[in-house]
Amino acid sequence: MAGKVTIQDVARAAGVSPMTVSHVINAHPHVKDSTRERVLHAIDKLDYRVNVAARNLRTGRTGTIGLAVPEVDRPYFGQLAAEIITAAARRGFRVVVEQTGASRETELDALVLSRNRMYDGLILSTVGLGPADTELLRVDYPVVILGERIFEGPVDHVAMPNVEGASAATRHLIEQGARRIVMLDGAANDDVNMSSLRFQGYRQALADAGIAFDGGLLVELDEFTMQSGAAAVHDLVTRGIPFDAIFCVTDTVAIGVLRGLASEGIRVPDEVMVIGFDNIRESEFTVPSLSSVDPDHTTMAEKAVSLLMNRIERGSGASREEYVSGFHVVKRESTSRIAPA
Amino acid sequence: MAGKVTIQDVARAAGVSPMTVSHVINAHPHVKDSTRERVLHAIDKLDYRVNVAARNLRTGRTGTIGLAVPEVDRPYFGQLAAEIITAAARRGFRVVVEQTGASRETELDALVLSRNRMYDGLILSTVGLGPADTELLRVDYPVVILGERIFEGPVDHVAMPNVEGASAATRHLIEQGARRIVMLDGAANDDVNMSSLRFQGYRQALADAGIAFDGGLLVELDEFTMQSGAAAVHDLVTRGIPFDAIFCVTDTVAIGVLRGLASEGIRVPDEVMVIGFDNIRESEFTVPSLSSVDPDHTTMAEKAVSLLMNRIERGSGASREEYVSGFHVVKRESTSRIAPA
DNA sequence: GTCCGATCCGATATCGTTACAGGACTCGAC
DNA sequence: GTCGAGTCCTGTAACGATATCGGATCGGAC
Numbered sequence: 001m002a003g004k005v006t007i008q009d010v011a012r013a014a015g016v017s018p019m020t021v022s023h024v025i026n027a028h029p030h031v032k033d034s035t036r037e038r039v040l041h042a043i044d045k046l047d048y049r050v051n052v053a054a055r056n057l058r059t060g061r062t063g064t065i066g067l068a069v070p071e072v073d074r075p076y077f078g079q080l081a082a083e084i085i086t087a088a089a090r091r092g093f094r095v096v097v098e099q100t101g102a103s104r105e106t107e108l109d110a111l112v113l114s115r116n117r118m119y120d121g122l123i124l125s126t127v128g129l130g131p132a133d134t135e136l137l138r139v140d141y142p143v144v145i146l147g148e149r150i151f152e153g154p155v156d157h158v159a160m161p162n163v164e165g166a167s168a169a170t171r172h173l174i175e176q177g178a179r180r181i182v183m184l185d186g187a188a189n190d191d192v193n194m195s196s197l198r199f200q201g202y203r204q205a206l207a208d209a210g211i212a213f214d215g216g217l218l219v220e221l222d223e224f225t226m227q228s229g230a231a232a233v234h235d236l237v238t239r240g241i242p243f244d245a246i247f248c249v250t251d252t253v254a255i256g257v258l259r260g261l262a263s264e265g266i267r268v269p270d271e272v273m274v275i276g277f278d279n280i281r282e283s284e285f286t287v288p289s290l291s292s293v294d295p296d297h298t299t300m301a302e303k304a305v306s307l308l309m310n311r312i313e314r315g316s317g318a319s320r321e322e323y324v325s326g327f328h329v330v331k332r333e334s335t336s337r338i339a340p341a
Numbered sequence: 342m343a344g345k346v347t348i349q350d351v352a353r354a355a356g357v358s359p360m361t362v363s364h365v366i367n368a369h370p371h372v373k374d375s376t377r378e379r380v381l382h383a384i385d386k387l388d389y390r391v392n393v394a395a396r397n398l399r400t401g402r403t404g405t406i407g408l409a410v411p412e413v414d415r416p417y418f419g420q421l422a423a424e425i426i427t428a429a430a431r432r433g434f435r436v437v438v439e440q441t442g443a444s445r446e447t448e449l450d451a452l453v454l455s456r457n458r459m460y461d462g463l464i465l466s467t468v469g470l471g472p473a474d475t476e477l478l479r480v481d482y483p484v485v486i487l488g489e490r491i492f493e494g495p496v497d498h499v500a501m502p503n504v505e506g507a508s509a510a511t512r513h514l515i516e517q518g519a520r521r522i523v524m525l526d527g528a529a530n531d532d533v534n535m536s537s538l539r540f541q542g543y544r545q546a547l548a549d550a551g552i553a554f555d556g557g558l559l560v561e562l563d564e565f566t567m568q569s570g571a572a573a574v575h576d577l578v579t580r581g582i583p584f585d586a587i588f589c590v591t592d593t594v595a596i597g598v599l600r601g602l603a604s605e606g607i608r609v610p611d612e613v614m615v616i617g618f619d620n621i622r623e624s625e626f627t628v629p630s631l632s633s634v635d636p637d638h639t640t641m642a643e644k645a646v647s648l649l650m651n652r653i654e655r656g657s658g659a660s661r662e663e664y665v666s667g668f669h670v671v672k673r674e675s676t677s678r679i680a681p682a
Numbered sequence: 683g684t685c686c687g688a689t690c691c692g693a694t695a696t697c698g699t700t701a702c703a704g705g706a707c708t709c710g711a712c
Numbered sequence: 713g714t715c716g717a718g719t720c721c722t723g724t725a726a727c728g729a730t731a732t733c734g735g736a737t738c739g740g741a742c
Contacts, residue, residue, distance in 0.1 A: 018698090019700080019701095019723085020721060020722075023700095030720055032720060035721085049458065050699080052457050052459045054699040056397070056699090057395050057398050057699075058699045058726080062394065072423045073622070074419075075419070075623075078413050081413050081414070082413045085440050086440065094439070096436065099430070116390045117390065255626055259628055259630070262628040281567070282567070285571065347727095357691075357692085358693080359730090360692055360693085360730075361691060361692070363729070366729095370689085370690095372689095373689085373690060373691090376691085391728090391729075395697090396729055397697095397729090398699085398727085398728080398729075398730095399696080399697050401697075
């Protein structure tokens with residue numbers, strides 16, 4: 001029953017026109033208080049709810065934005081999603097979460113979906129897209145890319161300080177005495193993806209410290225999971241490669257690494273130090289607790305949503321914005337050779 | 342430009358009526374191949390996208406379901422959300438994630454929102470709702486409650502084997518030699534919420550083993566976070582309460598507990614054993630790895646979505662269904678007094 | 683040659699809301 | 713007494729799709 005009440009019914013019950021009801025619902029001015037009361041009373045009595053589909057059709061807005069992430073159950077993306085949903089809710093927007101599974105195809109699908117006008121805008125936390133896809137991003141609806149750095153992309157972009165953060169993390173390891181630093185990275189195939197940028201930071205820090213880069217210490221992971229982090233450690237140990245620290249491309253990988261080292265009976269940080277990137281919530285609670293680079297996700301999420309809102313409201317005219325978040329290195333037990341109190 | 346192409350434009354370009362275009366789009370039978378080709382070609386050429394709002398209005402369906410969880414960035418809910426999004430996507434549905442922050446009010450808000458016909462249905466992973474709210478759940482659109490057990494609720498329900506799982510976890514601790522088992526629980530105030538049910542299982546296992554329940558070993562947490570788990574351990578130790586095992590109401594709490602024990606210099610499992618509930622992905626990678634009760638979320642998520650789809654398709658006529666998932670105890674290092682290989 | 687069912691296509695009428703434009707009325711100023 | 717500027721309300725016409733139903737066409741059976 002409640003589902004079938006329309007604005008017409010309310011109008012009839014309140015003795016006004018549908019338009020007046022609409023005005024009341026949308027808080028337009030120029031409605032006499034007594035009239036407003038009557039309408040509200042009728043709405044209440046009939047248990048009227050606006051039909052969002054009809055409103056969407058008429059206004060051309062949906063009040064919904066899309067968020068495309070590889071998987072919400074990865075800690076980093078989960079936390080990002082939570083912050084974005086909160087930031088959007090603050091502005092009266094709902095968020096549809098699409099899982100792209102880190103594949104280029106599905107990320108493009110999300111773009112196309114959004115073109116259906118299903119969403120007012122889209123936040124794309126890319127992984128698979130590369131500079132070759134730049135042209136495909138040249139779409140006529142609001143899009144914000146979050147995370148990866150796509151060189152000269154045609155859309156708004158909120159990026160991480162990948163190079164600088166990775167460099168600082170590596171420098172921290174060096175300062176703590178590490179010399180043979182493994183990097184667990186992804187495929188760094190196009191110079192601008194996350195893996196590649198963090199690798200650049202790593203190399204740069206090594207160079208700055210006068211440490212020669214050893215290709216044998218670079219491990220390319222297929223995916224950024226705890227599983228793959230643990231497996232990589234096992235592999236390194238099995239192959240007998242000596243190392244005294246590991247810089248992990250993400251905290252999730254680092255958690256797997258901590259586990260892998262424990263399984264191998266290697267003590268952290270005494271024998272091997274570990275640092276990650278992202279500072280996810282779990283990192284504070286691992287044993288030992290995990291040092292990490294904190295790129296300030298909260299600000300990034302807030303910025304992404306606010307950029308998107310600007311596009312939605314002001315259209316595609318304005319010039320493209322690029323925001324790179326700040327960062328700081330969070331030093332915890334995993335890189336602290338002085339035993340904690 | 343792409344945004345303004347309507348089905349009319351396509352019809353004109355293809356030399357057919359809008360209805361025929363609609364038939365093609367919706368894969369209706371009885372459209373000649375040559376006609377279909379022409380229409381598809383026109384769609385492609387004009388870069389036409391259906392206007393979802395218009396379709397929703399006309400059909401009364403949105404192809405979107407709501408998922409209300411406390412927070413997507415808690416591992417358990419993140420993993421649940423991921424599974425539900427996947428299960429829904431398989432059926433051609435999108436998912437809007439609402440964060441209720443574990444408050445009763447926001448959970449009810451989600452229910453009301455859904456009444457806007459914004460979603461075709463709602464999956465509510467409750468925390469704050471209690472039996473007192475049973476009547477409020479008597480709504481006329483598809484709802485599935487996921488997780489908590491609301492006695493005799495008027496809606497479909499996918500529940501966990503809370504009592505049985507908790508009992509099995511506790512029994513496992515006892516079998517491993519524990520006698521003074523702390524339970525870290527939430528407020529067990531209404532006999533049917535998660536905390537209360539898991540507490541029942543705990544007490545039952547104690548009773549079965551002939552161990553007297555010691556109220557001093559029951560700790561009520563305000564929230565189920567790693568933070569609160571760690572704090573609880575610190576508090577117990579500070580108060581000098583002796584214990585040889587901890588059963589945590591969730592794995593997230595347990596991870597905090599592992600961390601807290603490490604900070605206190607207490608060895609796991611030698612001095613204190615720990616077991617959680619949920620078997621989140623992280624539990625396999627903690628140090629030591631965490632034993633847990635696995636309620637098979639994948640099946641739960643799948644079941645929740647499938648129940649919801651049934652409601653959406655078949656209406657509210659059918660009788661209410663209640664599904665309780667199976668479970669098994671996953672034994673890992675944190676409860677294994679025999680050192681792992 | 684007729685008839686019938688299957689196949690193919692389209693005219694019309696909404697779905698429930700809001701944009702737009704304008705009508706009626708009030709009130710104060712001159 | 714007239715005018716203008718609010719204030720308050722409403723009639724009409726979409727927004728872009730699909731449900732419904734009926735009309736046309738075609739091929740085969742008799």
